Amino acid sequence: MxxxxxxxxxxxxxxxxxxxxxxxxxxxxxxxxxxxxxxxxxxxxxxxxxxxxxxxxxxxxxxxxxxxxxxxxxxxxxxxxxxxxxxxxxxxxxxxxxxxxxxxxxxxxxxxxxxxxxxLAYASLPASGEVVHRAFAAALTELPALLPGFGYDALGVGPLREAIAARYTASGVPTTAHQILVTSGAQHALNIILRTLAGRSDKVLVEHPSYPNALDAIRAAGCRPVPVAMPAASPDRQPGFGPGWDLAGIEAALRQQRPAMAYVVPDFHNPTGRLMSDPQRRALVRAAAASGTVLVVDETLRELNLDGAAATPVAAFSPAVVSIGSLSKSHWAGLRTGWIRAGEPLIQRFAAARSTMDLGGPVVEQLAAAHLVSALSEPLPxxxxxxxxxxxxxxxxxxxxxxxxxxxxxxxxxxxxxxxxxxxxxxxxxxxxxxxxxxxxxxxxxxxxxxxxxxxxxxxxxxxxxxxxxxxxxxxxxxxxxxxxxxxxxxxxxxxxxx
Ligand SMILES: Cc1ncc(COP(=O)(O)O)c(C=O)c1O
The missing domain is CATH 3.90.1150.10 (Aspartate Aminotransferase, domain 1)
Incomplete structure (x- = not known):
């Protein structure tokens, strides 16, 4: 109304x-x-x-x-x-x-x-044009094989789910295609997760500051955001992990508030650009498990690693972690292709929740995305x-x-x-x-x-x-x-x- x-x-x-x-x-x-x-x-x-x-x-x-x-x-x-x-x-x-x-x-x-x-109000890039174009050309040649099917697939087309799973496996997080749900971008992924895991009035821990559309989605779901301040920047302007996250603050908020969900952007956090260190990742996963909170990590910006600092994907520390990914920053936001990685039973629940919003993604885009994910690093250098x-x-x-x-x-x-x-x-x-x-x-x-x-x-x-x-x-x-x-x-x- x-x-x-x-x-x-x-x-x-x-x-x-x-x-x-x-x-x-x-x-x-x-x-x-x-x-x-x-x-x-x-x-x-x-x-x-x-x-x-x-x-x-x-x-x-x-x-x-x-x-x-x-x-x-x-x-x-x-x-x-x-x-x-x-x-x-x-x-x-x-x-x-x-x-x-x-x-x-x-x-x-x-x-x-x-x-x-x-x-300066938005931070996004034009497409890696030639790479994207080639992927669509290849997708069109593969399309006829799928045309006899109905075209509905709440989980996403097989080749794309396999390519995403292979990518996780290669980064040290063994993953099967059954653990992947393809979405129309990371924002869609977050909405599906909220719809499934967080009821009205449930608490959701967020970093403060955080990604505005995520804050909006959490509020629109009727949830109560529990903000934990990011430590102030040190003026030394050193590269690396920077002042990081206030893990003690996060642990206290998890212990005291017991939120249903925590939404965190550990890889080049929007807006600070910080990268969470491995010890902090481990501590975060442990604290979320202790408070019974589902930890949702948004890895949308993970590929935009400017200094080459290494950080282990958070999902490597626990099978309970729910990860969100997207091609929006590595390739182009116009692809509207993202995904959720989680345990298989949770993926089935996400697929069921998704059907209240849409009945699957467009097939050609997903076939093209499969090519892009398989050669993910191609446009990155x-x-x-x-x-x-x-x-x-x-x-x-x-x-x-x-x-x-x-x-x-x-x-x-x-x-x-x-x-x-x-x-x-x-x-x-x-x-x-x-x-x-x-x-x-x-x-x-x-x-x-x-x-x-x-x-x-x-x-x-x-x-x-x-x-x-x-x-x-x-x-x-x-x-x-x-x-x-x-x-x-x-x-x-x-x-x-x-x-
Ligand atoms: C942290 C974060 N999550 C999600 C998104 C939205 O991604 P998508 O275009 O895949 O919906 C953005 C876009 O800037 C972002 O910075």
Missing amino acids: PGSVTPSSLARLLGDWNLGAGPAYRELADVVRLLVLDGRIPLDMALPSERALAAALGLSRTTVTAAYARLREQGFLSTGQGSRARTCIPHQGSRGSHPDGASNLSGAPGLAVPAGILD ARLAALRENRDILLALIADHLPTWQSERPAGGLSVWCRLPAPISTALAVIAPDFGIRLAAGPRFGLGGAFEHYVRVPFTLPPEQLETAVRALRSAQDRLSAAPQLRRNLSAAPAAAIA
């Missing part, structure tokens, strides 16, 4: 929005737009009437009317006949939805990136070399142009998690488009409005665009520094005040 935002909730979310940096209607529209984009106001929410919001904010009705008109013009509000304005996002874009989550700021598809805007260079360029640009930022050197993945000198992340994201960039505010990666002090900066753009983007960040930060009122007012809108 679509909901509504009360005038007082919206006033709370808006905080001290009025910066005095431009016409009030424009600032009001800009802040509402950001709240919609980063998911703090969900889609299809009825906003208060113009009269009610004007009263709640102490504004003239004309100002609210003009702000709503601007939002309608930009495609962020729709109004049905005789009804209240509802939140939505523009649909006329060709870039499509943003896959990595931060980006899918609203959780809804079709958000266009205006021409000329550099998109070039991809990793470019990413390594981009990472180093981005870190150098940040050190040069934004010396008050503390950036953590990621061991892998696609982005740098930066600590800002002040809690200005939302404010930066609001004014970012004025400087030609789009940003995901830090609170998207946390719960309850946390991480106003942080921003995630991907290094997926080419070097010259990275330079433009960092210069734009500097200009945006300077604008905020020159207008402390602006900074204060745009920061820290609470996350949970929606009726």
Whole structure:
């Protein structure tokens, strides 16, 4: 059922929005737009009437009317006949939805990136084109053999499940095809797992910060996230495992809260890029077993290992671990191919739960994916070399142009998690488009409005665009520094005040 935002909730979310940096209607529209984009106001929410919001904010009705008109013009509000304005996002874009989550700021598809805007809100790469193309050509030649079948297969096509199982076996985790369920990406995999293992009100342990779409999926399943803070970055910018995870904190949370499930990204964690060490992996598995918690590890970014540090797959430490994988980062998110590895009885339960969502994946895509998984490392050297260079360029640009930022050197993945000198992340994201960039505010990666002090900066753009983007960040930060009122007012809108 679509909901509504009360005038007082919206006033709370808006905080001290009025910066005095431009016409009030424009600032009001800009802040509402950001709240919609980063998911703090969900889609299809009825906003208060113009009269009610004007009263709640102490504004003239004309100002609210003009702000709503601007939002309608930009495609962020729709109004049905005789009804209240509802939140939505523009649909006329060709870039499509943003896959990595931060980006899918609203959780809804079709958000266009205006021409000329550099998109730092998502961390994803174009396809390893030739490799993907070849895999599809091979898949088409294999298709006729499958056409006499019905085409439904909740577990996934055999050749792909075998290729994935062989890959696990080769990495030291003996696996059969019966232990693999093919999904439409890692996000789909997580939803299937949540549907199967976590009931409404069940607790799910998460790292804090974490991958935004995972947090959304956990909340959408009616579960209660139990956040455990990641330790702060050390300023030494050393490569390797970095400050890692707070295992004592995780163990205490598992012992005291006994969550049904724990969702962890140990391989180039999104957004910090950290890699969990083997001793921590072992301790994590042991602690989850002791509290009766199903440990779900998301290995979506595992192949993006920039420094070559070795870490054993978590499933090697226990057969009870549930692993999620995906081709989205190694090859292309457009493949929409991922998987779950677990014990066979659990895989059967996942397959049963899946049938409430879909009846299997498309066959040609899976046949192509089988080729890609069989030669998984083929596109990686070039991809990793470019990413390594981009990472180093981005870190150098940040050190040069934004010396008050503390950036953590990621061991892998696609982005740098930066600590800002002040809690200005939302404010930066609001004014970012004025400087030609789009940003995901830090609170998207946390719960309850946390991480106003942080921003995630991907290094997926080419070097010259990275330079433009960092210069734009500097200009945006300077604008905020020159207008402390602006900074204060745009920061820290609470996350949970929606009726
Ligand atoms: C940690 C993590 N899990 C899952 C996903 C989504 O993966 P997929 O495209 O396979 O659904 C992402 C994408 O950025 C991610 O970073």
